Amino acid sequence: MYDRQDLTFQLFDVAKLDHLLAHPRFDALDRSAIEGFLDAADHIAETAEPLAARLDETPPTYRDGKVDMLPEAQSAFDALREAGLIGGPLPETYGGLGLPETVHQALAFVLSAANIGLTAHGMLTLGAARLIESFGTTAQKEKYLPPLAEGRFTGTMCLSEPHAGSSLADITTKAIPQEDGSYKIIGRKMWISGGDHELSENIIHLLLAKIPGGPEGIKGISLFIVPKKRVDDEGGVGERNDVALAGLNHKMGYKGITNCALNFGENEACIGELVGEPHNGLRYMFQMMNEARVAVGLGAAALGQSGYQASLAYAKERPQGRHPDEKTPGSGQIPIIEHADIRRLLLAQKAAVEPALALGLFCAILLDRIELGEETAETDALLLDFLTPIAKSWPSEFCLEANKHAIQVLGGAGYTKDYPVERLYRDNRLNPIHEGTHGIQGQDLLGRKVTIKGGAAAQAFVAAVTADLKRPTDDKDIAAFQESLKQALDRFGQTTMAILGKTQEVGVRRMLSNATLYLDFTGHLVMAWMWLRICLAAEEVRRNEGDSDFLKGKVQAARYFFNRELPRTKGWAETLSSLEDSAFAMQADWF
Amino acid sequence: MYDRQDLTFQLFDVAKLDHLLAHPRFDALDRSAIEGFLDAADHIAETAEPLAARLDETPPTYRDGKVDMLPEAQSAFDALREAGLIGGPLPETYGGLGLPETVHQALAFVLSAANIGLTAHGMLTLGAARLIESFGTTAQKEKYLPPLAEGRFTGTMCLSEPHAGSSLADITTKAIPQEDGSYKIIGRKMWISGGDHELSENIIHLLLAKIPGGPEGIKGISLFIVPKKRVDDEGGVGERNDVALAGLNHKMGYKGITNCALNFGENEACIGELVGEPHNGLRYMFQMMNEARVAVGLGAAALGQSGYQASLAYAKERPQGRHPDEKTPGSGQIPIIEHADIRRLLLAQKAAVEPALALGLFCAILLDRIELGEETAETDALLLDFLTPIAKSWPSEFCLEANKHAIQVLGGAGYTKDYPVERLYRDNRLNPIHEGTHGIQGQDLLGRKVTIKGGAAAQAFVAAVTADLKRPTDDKDIAAFQESLKQALDRFGQTTMAILGKTQEVGVRRMLSNATLYLDFTGHLVMAWMWLRICLAAEEVRRNEGDSDFLKGKVQAARYFFNRELPRTKGWAETLSSLEDSAFAMQADWF
Secondary structure: OOOHHHHHHHHHHHOOHHHHHOOHHHOOOOHHHHHHHHHHHHHHHHHHHHHHHHHHHOOOEEEOOEEEOOHHHHHHHHHHHHOOOOOOOOOHHHOOOOOOHHHHHHHHHHHHHHOHHHHHHHHHHHHHHHHHHHHOOHHHHHHHHHHHHHOOEEEEEEOOEOOEOOOHHHOOOEEEEOOOOOEEEEEEEEEEEOOOOOOOOEEEEEEEEEOOOOOOHHHHEEEEEEEOEEEOOOOOEEEEOOEEEEEEOOEOOOOOOOEEEEEEOOOOOOEEEEEOOOOOHHHHHHHHHHHHHHHHHHHHHHHHHHHHHHHHHHHHHOEOOOOOOOOOOOOOOOEHHHOHHHHHHHHHHHHHHHHHHHHHHHHHHHHHHHHHOOOOHHHHHHHHHHHHHHHHHHHHHHHHHHHHHHHHHHHHHHHEOOOOHHHHHHHHOOOOOOOOOHHHHHHHHHHHHOOHHHHHHHHHHHHHHHHHHOOOOOOHHHHHHHHHHHHHHHHHHHHHHHHHHOHHHHOHHHHOOOHHHHHHHHHHHHHHHHHHHHHHHHHHHHHHHOOOHHHHHHHHHHHHHHHHHOOHHHHHHHHHHOOOOHHHHOOHHHO | OOOHHHHHHHHHHHOOHHHHHOOHHHOOOOHHHHHHHHHHHHHHHHHHHHHHHHHHHOOOEEEOOEEEOOHHHHHHHHHHHHOOOOOOOOOHHHOOOOOOHHHHHHHHHHHHHHOHHHHHHHHHHHHHHHHHHHHOOHHHHHHHHHHHHHOOEEEEEEOOEOOEOOOHHHOOOEEEEOOOOOEEEEEEEEEEEOOOOOOOOEEEEEEEEEOOOOOOHHHHEEEEEEEOEEEOOOOOEEEEOOEEEEEEOOEOOOOOOOEEEEEEOOOOOOEEEEEOOOOOHHHHHHHHHHHHHHHHHHHHHHHHHHHHHHHHHHHHHOEOOOOOOOOOOOOOOOEHHHOHHHHHHHHHHHHHHHHHHHHHHHHHHHHHHHHHOOOOHHHHHHHHHHHHHHHHHHHHHHHHHHHHHHHHHHHHHHHEOOOOHHHHHHHHOOOOOOOOOHHHHHHHHHHHHOOHHHHHHHHHHHHHHHHHHOOOOOOHHHHHHHHHHHHHHHHHHHHHHHHHHOHHHHOHHHHOOOHHHHHHHHHHHHHHHHHHHHHHHHHHHHHHHOOOHHHHHHHHHHHHHHHHHOOHHHHHHHHHHOOOOHHHHOOHHHO
């Protein structure tokens, strides 16, 4: 479930999709075409949403080395394929629709809100295709992109291994060069989403491995295409390629897509193709990771949105209790949305899920502008680099919190399988873990993004926020938001300098020890900025079309965020600036 | 899983159980007897813990009007029965062991950490027995208490109805007086934990219903004993009493105990016995509720503790990555407990679960002292009244947060059924909902407890904290904790006055609109107080026995809480004092 009115407002009024569509490459696309795609996604979501509950109840199982899945999953996946929604942003030459990333992400948001597992198959397939599109040879593109774009093949990312999850430097999967230029792959991969199933004709694994004799650690990692079934040069699917499903992980949620342990080359008959240059695999993978991480954040926002809508609908319908000052005996019960604390639980959700969507779309617009090679592409790339860990992790953490609130609105009913909110809470718990844990994102932000290119990314961020601080407004609430955000931005600058300034004195280990808190701190600032952008857009709509309940709700939810959430950054700034060390100084034996 | 060393430290050094055991009523009990009971609980927990995972995987089902449950559940329940752990605190006259509440709660903590569903059967049975013990006739006590104490019968609390969950004023179940003094019960009850199963010979429902012609609303509610099967005056179990299992609720967790919809008197053949006076049922129920709410909080703390121990064990074993300043190529991976952010996730759990246990035991000691009629009983009762909503809700909210951290420590592994942490997270999500939701507890605290008897309960609370602020210490960390806590206590006083002082001006509805935040605010203060008490106890042990890693860990975890958590009360105090109204002013149509 999601709010179509909000999504179109966010796309056209906040993210200004029209500006992007004005580019000649998108001549064929206008607002009504986009609405048509959204209709198509809505249509698929109608069937996909009840299926999500059924797949949760009856998840895929492992039987005789194969994945057994509810047959309805096949028809839902086929519907997705047939609507062209898998390879949407790929070029038309390769069977895609040439959609802007922003439109694709909006469609993925609709589908994720209905069924995150199903949508994940599409996300992974597109991710695999993009790696080949960016770094593969023409022959590889011609061979693999059309069936991936079509969803006839699906894709995976094979990074982790049983002993190497977050620490990719330690992978041991080998790729041994063969005389014909191919590589023999030997190793075990773990946590592979969509790693095996029967939904597609073939599965194309994009796999990290080490070519023996290469550099140690991450500098010796290369990227390979490893199909489940061999593909001949004409694209024909042949025999199995010695990739074996070793087992399925049994997860607490996100059950609509398998998560697999895979063995490559048990019989020394697994063949892979190198992508790009040897030893550059991690760099390639990370280039693609920006998109994947933004997509994870949008998925988290979609799950949050879905829980928000479900709990909102319930709160409007369910009568229970009375106001505390209602003393009339026999007075009727009121809908729970009338209780202040239920409104808080709803508003807290709205205040989290809407700016999370705004940030995802903001990042998607940046991706599109970079892709189009717009004048601002260099700054856009810096800004995107800076925002990516936040776009991934803030929704993963705080839209999960929103799902917790959704359960609370429903009370006992929310704890049962009669409503979707408990499932959404379980589904969303994955998001702070995969595609780089919350902690890893913090290290990325404070340990890399803040300092790269002499702080240029952080400066691009400050400049972008400052531009919105200067936008004129006639609304005194919005002017107050600008003032609060300005103070928070100053706090961000001071805190960042305070931390970095102590590196010399305390060492990098301690400097980075509160990086996760720094991530949340910066994330809250970014979300306040997104609320400002939403409110400025709302003001513009109000000026043109008059006020409405919809627009009033935006300003009120922003008030909630500025009054209740943004002030948390004050305490966090103190903790961060002092390099508070209770966790750092804790010893393993003291636990 | 739990930490036996911590539990005995908390019982004897923090809660000073010895003082209680010095009472003549407990002549037969000394420390070694208590350790013996803990051994017995440990022994049962050994089998009960793996069973928790199996019951989660294969929960009870409804078949032909009966509950079908894994057979091992029966043997685990029998083990609990046979160890005398169900009716432990009941008088020996009625088949109990005459244990102090504090000891009973400690044993329940051990069992809950292993298997919360199993333990809940015991908690509900004891709750039912206590209602009969406190308000029943001698005949009722003689008839029902022995089989309940023994666990041959189990008990339930039948309060909610499909249309009346939090709002008990609206129940419609009828109790029609019969000529023989019994009552004919007709109605439907909902969310009844342990409402039906085959573990015991009979189920005794303690049920709220309205006698026709009585006062409206909560003043017309009476309490009844309604057995599943009729019991004759000699205690013999006879025919069914027209209580029908209408269905089971399918929950996201807490699956080791059924949750039922029950129909009473579908065939007009359901007979109940009145307990105490007509129309006093809710008062009776609430008197028992103190114990039940403390028990829920301790259950939440036990689930938090269990996740903490599981994630601690994993963090010590699992090698992954290196320190950020480790540049040596080929250096080995380090156990993840060496990473600062993992230590934070562990310390955050420790900082939540240990004071949550301390508060539960503190409340249990108060219950015991009240029960013994000690000199301080009146003040103790006021203090307990004040603390009860916090003892129920703080652990339910923040030990759930701890379970979230436990999953994060394990990463992908934590999201799978291979480890208990995901189940504990699901189990614990119930606790902010049942026995009065988080929101209801907030209303209870700010709307009743703070103001009852002219503020006497709040004053008892401030006096109790102040006494610990004045305790001498030679430890400068502990002295600093006292100073921070003093400031927080002042903030509590100022904030409370600021809120109450505006009631006249803004009305009770708005005054109470941030009651849930007030609950968290006060809860954080209480937990800081518990940390102070733990540290003062640790200092005493250190003085007598020398320092140890165990004791160092206490002070360090307290530092974490005082540095990272207690400062949140500053921002909350501002929000509360200003009666921040973004949620209150939000309109239903603006969402």
